[in-house]
Amino acid sequence: MSSERALGSGSKYPPKEPGVLRLYGMRFCPYVKRTRLVLEHKNIPYETVNINLIDKPDWYLQKINCLGLVPSIETDNDVIFDSVIVNEYIDSVYPGEKLIPNDGRRAAKDKMLLEIWSKVVTQYYKLFYPSGETNEVVPNMLSALDRVENELARRDTTFFGGDKPMMIDFNIWPHMERIVHFDVLVPGFTLDASRFKRLTSWIDEMNKVPAVKKTKLQLDSFKLFMITVKNGKMDCDAGLEE
Numbered sequence: 015m016s017s018e019r020a021l022g023s024g025s026k027y028p029p030k031e032p033g034v035l036r037l038y039g040m041r042f043c044p045y046v047k048r049t050r051l052v053l054e055h056k057n058i059p060y061e062t063v064n065i066n067l068i069d070k071p072d073w074y075l076q077k078i079n080c081l082g083l084v085p086s087i088e089t090d091n092d093v094i095f096d097s098v099i100v101n102e103y104i105d106s107v108y109p110g111e112k113l114i115p116n117d118g119r120r121a122a123k124d125k126m127l128l129e130i131w132s133k134v135v136t137q138y139y140k141l142f143y144p145s146g147e148t149n150e151v152v153p154n155m156l157s158a159l160d161r162v163e164n165e166l167a168r169r170d171t172t173f174f175g176g177d178k179p180m181m182i183d184f185n186i187w188p189h190m191e192r193i194v195h196f197d198v199l200v201p202g203f204t205l206d207a208s209r210f211k212r213l214t215s216w217i218d219e220m221n222k223v224p225a226v227k228k229t230k231l232q233l234d235s236f237k238l239f240m241i242t243v244k245n246g247k248m249d250c251d252a253g254l255e256e
């Protein structure tokens with residue numbers, strides 16, 4: 015049973031058919047998108063159950079994720095949560111081309127890059143959930159992004175993972191996709207293509223990847239969602255028809 019509409023506190027655990035991989039998500043969550051990208055890229059069939067994050071079902075907290083966060087996945091034998099852990103699990107347990115490098119050195123470098131990336135994400139959320147002075151947030155986010163640009167230049171590859179997208183690309187993409195549309199949060203914002211030359215070409219290349227196309231941010235719904243976030247009443251079903 016895939017559900018677009020988010021299940022809230024009054025709902026019952028939707029029984030899962032054996033053999034079906036279930037992704038618990040929220041339509042606008044970038045961490046969930048990390049996992050969707052990997053599932054789509056690897057052509058792994060799955061169903062989605064969306065969770066209302068401001069009115070969580072008890073069964074979700076009790077049975078799936080005691081922290082109440084998405085994404086989580088449920089298989090016949092396992093429940094796994096946290097996007098990075100879920101993606102590692104999928105990569106190691108499911109068949110197909112591996113997205114995490116076998117070479118420990120490369121894998122470590124990618125983990126370091128994800129740490130560097132997390133500083134961009136931290137700034138991003140300061141604008142998403144503003145508290146107090148926000149004048150410094152955009153410059154700080156751009157400075158954090160400089161480090162990512164430099165890392166791509168140092169690697170001198172099309173994708174962070176090399177000549178094709180790897181796990182590191184899919185883990186970075188969802189927040190980057192939102193930064194591309196940052197004008198939703200900061201009117202007039204554009205990413206300066208001369209300052210972020212490598213990143214701009216990476217974005218162009220990522221936009222050609224089938225999994226990226228398939229999971230593309232629905233801007234109209236995202237804008238409606240952002241209005242509800244700003245009003246302090248996040249609506250996980252924003253943009254869905256009644």
Ligand SMILES: N[C@@H](CCC(=O)N[C@@H](CS)C(=O)NCC(=O)O)C(=O)O
Nearest residue numbers: 043044045067083084085096097098
């Ligand atoms: N470290 C987690 C973060 C996931 C996360 O923060 N998800 C948000 C939605 S985008 C969430 O579930 N928020 C619910 C809450 O904070 O209660 C991951 O990578 O999966």
